[in-house]
Amino acid sequence: MKAIVITKYGSPDVLQLKEVEKPVPKDKEILIKIHATPVSFGDTLVRNLKAVSPKKFHMPFLFWLFAKLYFGFGKPKITRLGSEFAGEIEALGRDVKKFRKGDRVFGYRGQSMGAYAEYLCMPENGVLAPKPANMTFEQAAAVPYGAIMALNLLRKVDLRPGQRVLVNGASGGIGPFVVQLAKSHFGAKVTGVCSTPRLEYVKSLGAEKVIDYTQEDFTDGAETYDFIFDILGKSSFARVKRTLKPNGRCLLVSFKMKQLWQMLWTSLFSSKKVICALSGEKAEDLVFIKELIEVGKIKTVIDKCFPLAQAAEAHRYVEQGHKKGNVVITLEEH
Ligand SMILES: NC(=O)c1ccc[n+]([C@@H]2O[C@H](COP(=O)([O-])OP(=O)(O)OC[C@H]3O[C@@H](n4cnc5c(N)ncnc54)[C@H](OP(=O)(O)O)[C@@H]3O)[C@@H](O)[C@H]2O)c1
Structure with missing residues (x-):
């Protein structure tokens, strides 16, 4: 499958389109075909983490240290960005009960990231919910975080x-x-x-x-x-x-x-x-948010979409301060 991979920190040019192995779901995991994933604050931060000093980081020093240890000091340990997504379930691990093949879902990966890819495995109990019926994949992908x-x-x-x-x-x-x-x-x-x-x-x-x-x-x-x-x-x-x-x-x-x-x-x-205030993240919250979207209480505005191969342009567009709404990377014509 195709994925955007970073092997070093730096400008948007470090985002490289590569052929990588397609993941296989474990017993309690779901294989999701990703349709859309937005460019978030976290994606641009992690992509250029080497340049982020404790002073530039918006949280206390210990959070900065944790981020550096987790993502890697000199070079990235997490090589695929993307913490939110919307897509369709392609396969299920044998013990999965809550979802079915073909379900349209949206979800949040937090710092595990990895949504800048054609496929992703999520634990069944991860922050995952049915996609709001009144949103496109692009709109839904920009909601969870x-x-x-x-x-x-x-x-x-x-x-x-x-x-x-x-x-x-x-x-x-x-x-x-x-x-x-x-x-x-x-x-x-x-x-x-x-x-x-x-x-x-x-x-x-x-x-x-x-x-x-x-x-x-x-x-x-x-x-x-x-x-x-x-x-x-x-x-x-x-x-x-x-x-x-x-x-x-x-x-x-x-x-x-x-x-x-x-x-x-x-x-x-x-x-x-x-x-x-520190915020947590729970699947129940995303289900509740889906309901609020479906009764018209929350919307997302999409400014611009870029195909996966143009992830670097998407990051540049965001960092140049152009965006008025969400910038989304799309993986599929639909
Ligand atoms: N507490 C928690 O649990 C928690 C969880 C997640 C994230 N965070 C923190 O949340 C922050 C990221 O939030 P985000 O994703 O919303 O960031 P973001 O997408 O980068 O948005 C930043 C917002 O701040 C505005 N802004 C920039 N400079 C400003 C200024 N001088 N005065 C007033 N507003 C200004 C921007 O407005 P313009 O774009 O119009 O300039 C934009 O609306 C990070 O610091 C992260 O550590 C905290």
Whole structure:
């Protein structure tokens, strides 16, 4: 089968199309023919991990060290990228009970990655669910990572209908799902923050208001929020405090040691609190997300698709800051 393989870290040019062995499912595994896999934050990060210093990494030093040990310091140990996918079940291990041959599915591999390939084996109990009936493979492939993270992060706070939420980083992998879930599932009023090219995209996701961070610092505005979700941890709590309502929470999806101390300090001494949140991933969450998609509460916007052989161009397009929505690698005409 064909797969995109990396044997060294670096620019998009390290993504090479190669012929590799087709995987065979073990007893409790499923063989999936991949139709689509998006280019995510994790894919571009891991592809160029050698150049990522602890300072450039958005999480504490120990997370950086773990990532380097897991993915490889000098050269990649995980040679196939791609943590999300949508496709069709081609074969089943002999003990698989939950799925059938021909089922259309979407799923999340996390740091195991490997979806930049024609086929992939997933454990039956992995983060896998039937593909939403009202989405194409391309649209469905772009859901699992961002939607699972967003759902878990939103569940960490007691968000009620009518409350005001600001999402700093509303146009990437996670932010669009925080915007949509906060609005359509929890009934909140949402403001999204992103850069100029993606303002319309974030508005199309249902944000009541959008703020361009290249023109305006949201902490200078008069508007106050019950919850601020900061995806890259770009805001400083000293400034964010004045933008939070009494008892407001600033939930950091990316954070360093400093913010962990702020979480401790504010938990003891402040009515406005910092929460450094970690998200898990469960198959049940993806099944729930599929249901929300099918009742029209979540959508994905596809900006551009690239065939597998052009994975390097797909990465370049994302890194040059062009994307307005999702960029997806496709493997099959259908
Ligand atoms: N806590 C957890 O459990 C968990 C789980 C997964 C990932 N993460 C973390 O989440 C982060 C990746 O999130 P993602 O996949 O959504 O990333 P992404 O796809 O790269 O999106 C980044 C977002 O941040 C915006 N942004 C960039 N610079 C900004 C600035 N100066 N001010 C405000 N917004 C800015 C971008 O807007 P423009 O594109 O318009 O510039 C975009 O909306 C990583 O740091 C990762 O470690 C945490």
